[in-house]
Amino acid sequence: MKRHFTATAFVVQQGKTLLHWHRKLQQWMPPGGHLLPDEDPVTGVLREVREETGIDAELLPLGPTFSFAYPRQLAAPYTILVEDSAEAGEPHQHIDLIYFCRPQGGDSAGLRSDDETLTWVSEGQLQRNEALPLADRDVPLGEDVRALALAALRSERELTSS
Numbered sequence: 479m480k481r482h483f484t485a486t487a488f489v490v491q492q493g494k495t496l497l498h499w500h501r502k503l504q505q506w507m508p509p510g511g512h513l514l515p516d517e518d519p520v521t522g523v524l525r526e527v528r529e530e531t532g533i534d535a536e537l538l539p540l541g542p543t544f545s546f547a548y549p550r551q552l553a554a555p556y557t558i559l560v561e562d563s564a565e566a567g568e569p570h571q572h573i574d575l576i577y578f579c580r581p582q583g584g585d586s587a588g589l590r591s592d593d594e595t596l597t598w599v600s601e602g603q604l605q606r607n608e609a610l611p612l613a614d615r616d617v618p619l620g621e622d623v624r625a626l627a628l629a630a631l632r633s634e635r636e637l638t639s640s
Contacts, residue, residue: 479569479570479571480568480570480571481511481535481560481568481570481571481572481573481574482510482512482513482571482572482573483513483519483572483575484512484513484561484572484573484574484575484619485510485513485519485520485523485526485555485574485575485576485577486507486508486509486510486512486523486526486574486575486577486588486621486629487508487509487510487520487523487524487526487535487577487578487579488505488508488576488577488578488629488630489508489509489527489528489531489533489535489580490523490538490580490625490631490633491580491581491598492577492633493600493601493631493634493636494515494598494599494600494601494631495598495599495611495625495627495630495631495637496508496509496531496533496586496589496596496597496598496599497597497619497623497627498531498593498596498597499573499595499596499597499612499617500568501584501595502565503565504595505619505620505623506597506610506612506616506619506620506623507620507629508623508626509525509526509527509529509530509531509625510523510526510530510574511530512572517553519552519575519577520537520552520553520577523537523575523579524536524537524549524579524635527579527585527618528588528634529587531590531596532589532590533570533581533582533586533588533589534581534582534588535541535579535581535582536579536580536581536582537553537577537578537579538579538580538630538634538637539553539637540544540553540556540564540578541553541554541567550561554573555575555576555577556576556577556578556626556629556630557576557626558573558574558575558576559573559574559576559590559622560570560572560573562575562640576626578629578630578633578634580634584614594613595612596638597610599627600633601621604619604624604627604631605628607619607624621634632639637639
């Protein structure tokens with residue numbers, strides 16, 4: 479089976495995470511997508527956030543950084559998922575590197591405010607497993623999205639309280 483590398487970002491700010499409506503997959507998801515040829519996953523995930531939301535983001539510092547200058551270090555993802563996909567009509571899998579990030583400098587000013595397919599979701603909404611409104615209906619979140627969004631919000635809270 480063919481596999482594609484993808485990177486996904488749970489963007490968090492002030493106890494909320496940003497999700498968007500994926501038209502092709504018909505579900506609420508965090509920003510993300512396929513890595514470009516020769517693109518590292520950190521560059522790719524930050525590019526995807528900017529393209530899909532308008533926000534310039536930075537990764538949450540979750541792992542160790544070592545003092546050596548070479549070789550260059552890339553931030554490790556929080557986790558890696560293997561997802562079945564039939565996009566583009568061909569069954570394949572995504573090896574999806576999941577990152578947690580926040581708007582650079584705490585500023586989400588670049589967010590496309592006129593885009594109704596973007597929504598900030600609170601920790602309370604996630605804990606209550608609330609369906610999110612979309613036009614004429616409410617759509618539940620996938621359990622993977624909900625669980626990872628809650629983990630991203632916990633990470634944000636831990637970083638701001640320390």
